[in-house]
Amino acid sequence: xxxxxxxxxxxxxxxxxxxxxxxxxxxxxxxxxxxxxxxxxxxxxxxxxxxxxxxxxxxxxxxxxxxxxxxxxxxxxxxxxxxxxxxxxxxxxxxxxxxxxxxxxxxxxxxxxxxxxxxxxxxxxxxxxxxxxxxxxxxxxxxxxxxxxxxxxxxxxxxxxxxxxxxxxxxxxxxxxxxxxxxxxxxxxxxxxxxxxxxxxxxxxxxxxxxxxxxxxxxxxxxxxxxxxxxxxxxxxxxxxxxxxxxxxxxxxxxxxxxxxxxxxxxxxxxxxxxxxxxxxxxxxxxxxxxxxxxxxxxxxxxxxxxxxxxxxxxxxxxxxxxxxxxxxxxxxxxxxxxxxxxxxxxxxxxxxxxxxxxxxxxxxxxxxxxxxxxxxxxxxxxxxxxxxxxxxxxxxxxxxxxxxxxxxxxxxxxxxxxxxxxxxxxxxxxxxxxxxxxxxxxxxxxxxxxxxxxxxxxxxxxxxxxxxxxxxxxxxxxxxxxxxxxxxxxxxxxxxxxxxxxxxxxxxxxxxxxxxxxxxxxxxxxxxxxxxxxxxxxxxxxxxxxxxxxxxxxxxxxxxxxxxxxxxxxxxxxxxxxxxxxxxxxxxxxxxxxxxxxxxxxxxxxxxxxxxxxxxxxxxxxxxxxxxxxxxxxxxxxxxxxxxxxxxxxxxxxxxxxxxxxxxxxxxxxxxxxxxxxxxxxxxxxxxxxxxxxxxxxxxxxxxxxxxxxxxxxxxxxxxxxxxxxxxxxxxxxxxxxxxxxxxxxxxxxxxxxxxxxxxxxxxxxxxxxxxxxxxxxxxxxxxxxxxxxxxxxxxxxxxxxxxxxxxxxxxxxxxxxxxxxxxxx
Numbered sequence: 001x002x003x004x005x006x007x008x009x010x011x012x013x014x015x016x017x018x019x020x021x022x023x024x025x026x027x028x029x030x031x032x033x034x035x036x037x038x039x040x041x042x043x044x045x046x047x048x049x050x051x052x053x054x055x056x057x058x059x060x061x062x063x064x065x066x067x068x069x070x071x072x073x074x075x076x077x078x079x080x081x082x083x084x085x086x087x088x089x090x091x092x093x094x095x096x097x098x099x100x101x102x103x104x105x106x107x108x109x110x111x112x113x114x115x116x117x118x119x120x121x122x123x124x125x126x127x128x129x130x131x132x133x134x135x136x137x138x139x140x141x142x143x144x145x146x147x148x149x150x151x152x153x154x155x156x157x158x159x160x161x162x163x164x165x166x167x168x169x170x171x172x173x174x175x176x177x178x179x180x181x182x183x184x185x186x187x188x189x190x191x192x193x194x195x196x197x198x199x200x201x202x203x204x205x206x207x208x209x210x211x212x213x214x215x216x217x218x219x220x221x222x223x224x225x226x227x228x229x230x231x232x233x234x235x236x237x238x239x240x241x242x243x244x245x246x247x248x249x250x251x252x253x254x255x256x257x258x259x260x261x262x263x264x265x266x267x268x269x270x271x272x273x274x275x276x277x278x279x280x281x282x283x284x285x286x287x288x289x290x291x292x293x294x295x296x297x298x299x300x301x302x303x304x305x306x307x308x309x310x311x312x313x314x315x316x317x318x319x320x321x322x323x324x325x326x327x328x329x330x331x332x333x334x335x336x337x338x339x340x341x342x343x344x345x346x347x348x349x350x351x352x353x354x355x356x357x358x359x360x361x362x363x364x365x366x367x368x369x370x371x372x373x374x375x376x377x378x379x380x381x382x383x384x385x386x387x388x389x390x391x392x393x394x395x396x397x398x399x400x401x402x403x404x405x406x407x408x409x410x411x412x413x414x415x416x417x418x419x420x421x422x423x424x425x426x427x428x429x430x431x432x433x434x435x436x437x438x439x440x441x442x443x444x445x446x447x448x449x450x451x452x453x454x455x456x457x458x459x460x461x462x463x464x465x466x467x468x469x470x471x472x473x474x475x476x477x478x479x480x481x482x483x484x485x486x487x488x489x490x491x492x493x494x495x496x497x498x499x500x501x502x503x504x505x506x507x508x509x510x511x512x513x514x515x516x517x518x519x520x521x522x523x524x525x526x527x528x529x530x531x532x533x534x535x536x537x538x539x540x541x542x543x544x545x546x547x548x549x550x551x552x553x554x555x556x557x558x559x560x561x562x563x564x565x566x567x568x569x570x571x572x573x574x575x576x577x578x579x580x581x582x583x584x585x586x587x588x589x590x591x592x593x594x595x596x597x598x599x600x601x602x603x604x605x606x607x608x609x610x611x612x613x614x615x616x617x618x619x620x621x622x623x624x625x626x627x628x629x630x631x632x633x634x635x636x637x638x639x640x641x642x643x644x645x646x647x648x649x650x651x652x653x654x655x656x657x658x659x660x661x662x663x664x665x666x667x668x669x670x671x672x673x674x675x676x677x678x679x680x681x682x683x684x685x686x687x688x689x690x691x692x693x694x695x696x697x698x699x700x701x702x703x704x705x706x707x708x709x710x711x712x713x714x715x716x717x718x719x720x721x722x723x724x725x726x727x728x729x730x731x732x733x734x735x736x737x738x739x740x741x742x743x744x745x746x747x748x749x750x751x752x753x754x755x756x757x758x759x760x761x762x763x764x765x766x767x768x769x770x771x772x773x774x775x776x777x778x779x780x781x782x783x784x785x786x787x788x789x790x791x792x793x794x795x796x797x798x799x800x801x802x803x804x805x806x807x808x809x810x811x812x813x814x815x816x817x818x819x820x821x822x823x824x825x826x827x
Contacts, residue, residue, distance in 0.1 A: 020064045022081060023057030023180050024089025026050050026071070034071055034093060036280035036290050038264060042066035042078065049278065049290050052311050055352075057087075057180035069093065070264075087180070116261035116277045122300040124253055127236040130301040131327075131336055135370040137198050142206075142365055143403035144191045146230065147410065149183040149358040151176070151345065157355065165425050169416055174409050176343075176358070183358055188413045189213040192401060196374060203379045210393045210401065214417040230342060230361045235305060235325060239673055243344075243827035244637065245315055245735065247287040248674055250279045250307065258288055258674075266297075269304070270329055273297045284312040285740040285749065287674065289323075301335035303327050311350055314736035314749045316796045316827050319356060320345035330368070338365050364403040381570040384511050386478070386627040442474065449474045455486075461552040462586045463522055464492025478628035480505040484536065488521065493586070497521040499536045505629040511567040513629060518560045522586045525555045526698025526717060528710055529683045529727055530642065530665040533577045533613060535561050551703060553717050554586040555694065571622045575615040580653055583607040583694040593772040594692030596656075603772045607694040610655035613646045637677075640667045648689070659689030676734040681710060686724040690766045693773045697722045699759055699780065707790075707822040712757065713803035714786050714815045722761025722779045731755035736793070751792040753801065758785030784808050788820075797823050 026037045033054025040047030041064040050056045063083060070076040074093035111117060132138045158170050173184050192210040197203070233240045238252040248258050255261075258281060265276035274294040281288040293305035302325070309321035326339040340363040347356030420426045435441055440451035450471050458466040470486030473479070485500035501517030517535030563577035584606040585592050596602045618641045623634035642665040650658040663685035670678045685697060699722060701715035702708050710729060734752040739745045763779045771777055790801030801820045809816060 020060040020062065020081065020086075021057075021084065021175075021180070022059075022067055022086045022089065024055070024087065024091060026054045026056065026069055026091045026093060028074070029092065029094055034074070036278070037069060037071040037074075037093065038278055038292070040068050042068050048306075049280065049292065049308065051290075051308070052284070059175075059180075111256050114261065114263075116263040116279075117256055119263065119275055119277060119295060119300070120251070120255065120261060123236075123251055123295060123302075126300045127251065130236070130299065131334070132197065133199060134334060136200050137196075137371050137373050139194065139196045139369050139372065140365050141367045142191075142193045142195050142363065144193070144364075145360075145362045145406075145410075146189045147185060147358075147360045147413070148187040149185045149360070150355070151181050151183040151358050152353065152355040153182040153184050162425075162429070166420065166423055169420065172409050172412050172416060185409050185413045185416075186357075187214050187417070188406075188410055190398065190402070196378070198374065198379070201379075205379050205381075208390055210397065211391050212393060212398060214413045229359065235302065235307075239671075241671075242309075242321060243315060243318060244635070245287055245827060246671060246674055246676075247289065247309065247313075250289055250291065250293065250305075251302070254674070255279075258282055258286060264292065269294060272303065272329060274303050281310050283740065284310065285314055285736065285746040286310070287313050287315070287735070289321075296335065299333050299335065301327065303335065312747075314740060314751065314793070316749075316793065317346055317348065317825070318344055318827060319347040319350045319354065336365070336368055339363070340365075366403065383567050383570050384508050384627055386508070440472070440474075447473060447475050460522070460524070460554060461550060462493055462554045463490025463495075466490045476628075477626050480508065480629055482629050486536070490522070493522070495522075501535045503629045507566075508627065511565070511573075513565045515563045515565070516561065518558075520556075520558045522554050523557045524551070524553070524717060525557075525583075525694070526721075527700050527708075529685065529697060529700060529725060530644065530663050531646075531661075533559075533561050533563070533579055535559060551717075552587045553590040555592065556584050556586040558582045571619045573615075573617045575613075575617070577613040577615075579611045579613065580655075581607075581609055581611075583609070591773040591775070592692065592694045593774070594694075594770050595772050598690070598766060598769050600769065600772075604656070607692060608654050608656050609695065610649045610652040611646050612649065613644065615642070615644045617642045637669050639669070640665070642666070648691075648695070657689065657691055657695065659687055659691050659695070661685065661687045672732075675737055676732060679729070679731045679733075681727075681729040683710075683727040684725065687767075690764075690770055691723065692767075692770055693721070693775065696763075696767065697725055697761070699725070699727075699761065699784070702820070705819075705821060707799065707801055707820045712759070712784070712786060713788065713801070713818050713820055714805045715784070716813075716815075718775060719778065719811070720759070720761065720780050720784060721763060721775075721777050723763055723767050725759060725761035725780075727757070727759040729755070729757040731757075731788075733792070749793055749796075753790040753792055753799070754788070755790075756785065756787040758783055758806075778811075780808070782807065790820075793826075797825060799824070 020041060026034045026039070028034055035050055035052050035054060037050040037054070038047065039050060039056050041060055044060070044062070044064060046058070046060045048056050048058045065081050067079040067081055068076060069079065069091050071093060074095060077091055077093060079089065079091060153170070153173055169184060173182050175182055190212045191208060193206050193208045196205045231241055235249055236251055237249055238254060239246040240249050248255060250259055259279045260282055262278045263275060264278045267274065274296055276292055276294050278292045280290040288310055289307040290310060291306040291308050294303040295301065296303055304327065305325050307323040309315070311319070320343070322343045324341040325337060327335040328338045330336050342361045344359040345356050346359060347354045431442070435453070439454050440449035441453065442449050448471050452470065455468055455470070458468065460466070466488055468486055468488040470484065472484035473482055481502070481504040483502045486498065488497040497520055499517070499519035499521060501515065503513055503515045505511060505513045519535050559579065559581045561577055561579045563575060565573060565575040567573045583592060591605070592607065593603050593605045596604050619638055622638040624631040625634060626632060644663045646661040648657050648659040649655055664683065666682045668680045670680065672678055687697065698718060699715060699720035700711040701717045701719055702711040702713050703716055732754055736749060736751045738752050739750045759780050760783045761779045762781055763777045768777050785806040786803055787806060788801045788803040790799055792799040794800065799822045803818045803820060805814065805816045808814060
């Protein structure tokens with residue numbers, strides 16, 4: 001009996017003290033913080049690197065008594081630890097004195113005669129011969145768990161009136177093993193999938209077999225959002241993309257230009273001799289990491305690596321990024337990734353005490369198989385495949401198939417969220433967040449949404465103040481049909497306007513969609529070269545609250561459309577539309593008059609036009625949310641290739657003109673390593689036949705105070721017209737690459753933008769003869785061009801551009817300089 005009591009006593013003691021928590025600050029003899037010092041528990045591989053301020057914190061599930069702290073150029077220090085929590089330690093390192101046997105690197109390490117860099121070069125040589133890249137084909141099972149937690153929870157936060165009636169949620173509070181901060185789990189998403197790849201054809205396919213989340217979202221929409229937020233990456237690549245930013249990998253071939261490397265240790269890990277290399281940034285404010293990695297001495301494959309983003313890195317709303325990867329040896333020469341952990345701390349401020357949200361992703365890999373080829377048909381991507389059973393697996397299924405069990409707090413999230421959804425205060429908070437995110441107010445009883453609320457108010461010189469109300473049917477995010485409409489009223493012209501459209505997806509697998517709609521409204525024509533038949537679309541210029549110059553050149557539009565759309569291949573769509581429109585001036589100060597023929601015998605002030613339109617569009621790597629008739633883009637960083645052919649048919653419904661119009665649009669965002677992203681936009685088009693001003697191509701001006709894509713900042717509306725044109729826009733975002741090298745500026749985390757744009761066009765003589773509007777046709781036959789330079793990320797949300805005119809400086813009322821701004825939330 002005594003032995004049993006002793007056993008249980010020892011077991012209880014081990015539960016209490018069989019864990020080590022340690023945190024503090026490392027400084028030098030002058031009390032200056034030492035960044036990137038190595039802190040490790042003696043006799044283990046567990047440790048961290050101090051941050052920019054010399055601070056550190058981590059936990060171990062084992063009990064250790066000695067902490068070892070070291071940094072190149074200083075004597076190592078061993079600190080005796082008490083059982084359990086050791087916090088607020090202050091550790092002083094003294095300058096090293098024994099330099100006979102070891103070469104010491106301080107500050108910026110040398111690129112020559114550095115054994116760490118010699119090892120790094122071996123990694124470069126072998127990086128395409130390690131892991132999955134060793135095989136022609138591969139497949140494996142994957143489990144991914146994503147969790148979001150409120151962090152830095154204190155008593156004042158818990159007593160906030162916002163949480164009245166929801167106090168029970170704070171029973172789930174825990175402490176982070178990485179930062180030592182308290183956190184409250186609020187969301188969890190789990191996914192099981194099978195991954196296939198073919199290195200010979202560079203194709204991959206992931207099949208989701210099960211998905212479960214805690215209830216604040218449903219289906220693949222949540223999954224797509226998570227995949228965009230936490231994109232897959234390969235540490236052997238030169239650049240690692242996180243939150244739409246390119247971080248330099250510590251294993252990059254360009255790494256020696258941005259990192260310091262130190263060979264710190266060597267030891268056996270799983271019977272493999274490995275070297276330990278510490279790395280840290282050479283400069284602040286760049287997109288870099290600090291951390292260390294263990295690399296095998298024969299294959300030069302990575303055994304373990306951790307990465308922690310520099311706090312000074314030029315990235316918004318993210319205070320910390322921490323990554324761990326572990327690799328297992330399948331045989332003597334194959335190292336495979338088996339565990340990937342990533343934690344991000346999202347916050348409005350990078351101050352340590354600032355509250356935020358942890359985003360954690362844990363990914364496990366197992367059951368690898370190799371060299372089992374699959375046919376081309378297998379890798380063909382489904383256009384619109386949705387399997388509802390994937391999202392409705394039982395609790396028993398998850399208990400059986402999870403790669404690792406949920407801990408107590410993770411398991412409690414499901415129950416807590418189910419309870420929360422019944423709390424009225426939480427329902428109100430959730431509804432408010434949904435309105436701000438979607439722009440619509442949901443009315444569940446009527447199965448409809450009211451909105452979009454952000455289009456409620458507008459202004460232009462014809463309508464004056466304008467008010468608009470609208471709505472749409474809404475049974476769920478994946479509705480196969482939807483009706484939406486609006487009505488608007490202008491207090492200056494005292495006229496009502498409206499628009500209504502209906503869309504029905506008759507074949508979900510190929511996304512065959514039938515559409516019909518009608519709109520009567522006032523529109524600013526010519527704000528884009530490539531035309532659209534979106535029946536409810538309305539340009540920013542038509543109702544801008546803030547604009548420069550006179551905005552009275554608006555058109556009354558009555559547009560009716562009937563269309564069919566199909567997506568035979570993923571992200572490749574065909575569309576055919578039949579349209580009928582009438583166009584007339586909405587203002588006495590503006591005219592769309594035209595001669596009815598080349599004899600100039602008769603003038604008409606209204607255009608009636610029937611048209612058939614065929615469109616082909618290809619958007620590779622586009623990511624969308626939803627499987628219904630309406631989908632949302634996850635982001636806009638994909639290429640777009642768009643071709644449109646329109647045929648005007650005279651005589652049908654009293655249509656006035658015969659013509660053919662061909663247009664091409666191509667947009668390509670290009671990541672240029674650590675130098676940011678280049679956006680290239682090319683447009684060209686030609687109208688065959690005679691058309692009046694209402695059907696002419698208008699070079700898009702910008703009379704607003706804001707940056708508007710694909711417009712010319714120093715042109716007014718109708719400054720240039722053309723029936724054939726070629727346009728090119730180039731804009732490069734350096735993402736702070738240049739400013740990070742300039743003292744005083746680097747701390748502001750500003751971002752540089754430069755651009756140049758130009759257009760060439762002509763107008764045929766016959767179209768000049770038809771013109772009776774009083775507007776003199778001017779085409780940019782000598783190429784109109786302008787250039788701009790801007791600063792972004794001002795206060796994290798503001799961008800300001802300066803634009804200069806490069807040609808046609810002598811035109812009447814030509815604007816030679818302009819300032820434009822834009823607001824947005826970007827990482």
